[in-house]
Amino acid sequence: MRMGKVAACLLALWVGGACAADRPDAEAAAGAVQAGKVAAYRDALSRFDAAQAAAPGDASIGVARCDFISRYTDSEYDWVESAPADYEACTQMLAKRWPASPDVALFELGNDWDGDALEKGEALLDAAKAWPKPQQAQLYASLAEHAEEDDKGDYALRAVELGDATQTAEAVTHLAGKQEYAKAQALLERTPPDDLDWRATRRVKAAMLLPDTQAAQREVERHARAGVEVYQDARVRALLRAGKPQAAQAAMANAPAQAASWRALRFDVAVAAKDWPTALAQVEQETEDFGTRLQRFVKLAGAHPASMAQPTMLGTAIVLLMVAMAMALAMGLVFVPVHYRGLARRLQHRASKSPFPRVTLWHTWYGVATIVVVQTFAALMLAPELLDGGELRGATMMRLASWSMIGSALFLLPMVPVFDRRALLGDRAIWRGTWKSIVGWWLVLLAITTVLGALYAGMDADTSTEQVRMVAAMADEARDAGGVLVTFGVIALLGPMVEEFVFRGLLLGGLSRHLDFKWANGIQAVAFACLHMDPPRFVFYLVMGLACGWLARRTGSVAPAFALHALNNAWAIGMMMAM
Known part of the structure; x- marks a missing residue:
């Protein structure tokens, strides 16, 4: 019996040892795989060398x-240990x-990690004219x-024209x-569908920039027929862009x-x-980002005014x-020091003389608060995409500029009786005596x-600002849509009228009652100048403001200042539309 137990123990030990010997070791297994990979790597190099021979x-x-x-x-x-040395060789x-081979030059360019690939690539352009x-x-x-962004699109367009369809999204x-919408549409339609889902998605998003509301959906369908699925959100x-909201809702499943x-x-x-x-419900769920919540509030209120009765919407409105x-009260605080400065001047018997004696600081505050608040809320209501850093197009800019000026003009109507007819429109003597000054x-x-x-231009400086882009977009919109008179009406008449009434009428009139006219x-x-948010041309707007203020004081009327402002704006928009 005892011998049987010993034999059983020996058998168990032997079996256990055998199992341990067959159990794979992680380090040994990794080494075997690496050895196999190195052998396969060497074999592949041999085949390349044979093909080259x-x-x-x-x-x-x-x-x-x-x-x-x-x-x-x-x-x-x-990793293969010898690969870095092999690569260098x-x-x-x-x-x-092959120092002059296009394939070699392109390979070197694609593997340039020193940050100067753009410079090296541009240096190849002349030689590349002879390439296939x-x-x-x-x-x-x-x-x-x-x-950089300014040149990226030109290069992408050239690549597509030469047959590289991978750059289609950037070119469009x-x-x-x-x-150049017609050219973009034609380019999109003649390039074959992409074979990668992420590039196909970029093409669909590029198509959404075109006026044709069906273009993006056609791209989705083209790629679907080619077996490439565009990302779900795109x-x-x-579908939304194509005017199919019910289909878009169905596509949002999962x-x-x-x-x-x-x-x-x-x-x-x-x-x-x-x-x-x-x-x-989506407005209610947005509790962390007030800007996003405000954007949705504006969209929903504009699309469905009855929603304003809901507690969530009402709270946001409050x-x-x-x-x-x-904002309005903050504007008022700015004029408190001006009031006390005027009081001190009167105590010193240094009374100031305003070109518009009936204008007080209350009128000044109301005018400045109106133009700031109305234009801010017009932007929120008419262009909520600005809250997300979106870029406005010509039509949106035209609508925003028009309604912000119309809204400002309506709110400023109660201030009109503060001025007499001569202060607003001038008279024959004023126009006869100032037209040369206006032209000068x-x-x-x-x-x-x-x-x-x-x-x-000599400094090669980028002077593009929102102000410049806005006016240029409005000029393009007028040229494309035939709204020349509307554009001139907004930029050359309505805009100068509101701004001259506020800045040279109410602001200058109120300040000059309490301060020396120069101040x-x-x-x-x-x-x-600050209102226009155009730093590269700050000096221009400053000189215009000073000149218009000088005309207002000299004549006792905002009409000559308006004439100078309107003449300048009409010339500017006319030149842009002619380009």
Whole structure:
């Protein structure tokens, strides 16, 4: 019995030892895999070398060999110990053996990690004129990936024209930004569908920039027929753009409920489908980002005014009202020091003389608060995309400029009786005595514009601002839509009328009752220049403000200042529309 137990124990030990011997070791297994990979790597290099020996003049084989080796030089991803040295030797061989080969130049450009790939690529442009089209296209595609925004689109467009369809989205976006919509549409339609879902999605998003509301949906369908599925959010946006909100709702099935981007899309689809409860729920759920909540509030209130009765919407409306009141009161605080300065001057018997004696600081405060509050809330109501940093197009800018000025003019109507007819419209004597001054100041403003333009051109400075883009977009809109009279009416008449009434009538009139005229004129001119938010042309607006203030004091009327302002704006918009 005892011998049987011993035998059983020995048998168990033997079996256990045998199992332990058969159990794989992690380190040994990894070593075996690595050894196999090195052997396969060496075998592949041998095949490349054999192919090169058979075609010694084919640079593309040498490039493919170096490209293969480069895939095993990164220790964090895939690694063969000899690969870095092999890669260095391979690239040296390429440079020595085929120094003028397009394939070699493009390979070196694609593997330039020193940050000067753009400069090196642009240096190849002259030589690339003699390259085959596929290599030229590849060069322009590489430049598009490294270039700044101003040049990226041009390079992408050239790449597509040479046959590289991978840059289609960038090229279409570029053409749409230049409002060359017909060319962008034709380019999109003649390039074949992409074979990668992320690039297909970018093409759909680029198509949404075109006036054709069906373009994006056609891109989705083209890629679907080619077996490439566009990302779900882009598919939904394309349906929404095509005017199919119910289909967009159906396409949102299984979308993440809590993702912020999907909540925004769900809101837009609900508004388009007139699904007011769902839209209201998306407003209620946005509790962290007040800007996003405000944007949705504005959209929902505009689409469904009855929603304002809901507690969520009503609460946001109350907050907006309080913000408007705070902005207005803040404007009033600015004039408190002015009031006390005027009081001190009167005690010193240094009374100031205003060109508009009936204008008080109360009138001044009301006018400045009106133009600030009305224009701010007009932007919120008519262009809520600004809250997300969106870019406005010509039609939206025209609508925003028109309604903000109309709204300001309506709120300023109670201030009109403060001025007599002569102060508002002038008379024959005023016009006869000031028309030369108006023309003279206008020529001064033209000279300043010319000097600033030459100065910035010599410095190669970027002087594009929101003010410039807004006026340019409105000029393009007028030219494309035939709304020339409307554009001139807003920019050359309504805008100058409101601004002169506020700055030279109410602001200058109120300040000059309490301050020396030089100070009053300087303050209103600085405020006028700041309002335009155009730093590169600040000096221009400052001089215009000073000139208009001088005309107002000399004549006792805002009419000559309005004439100078209107003449300048009419000239500017006319020149832009003629370009």
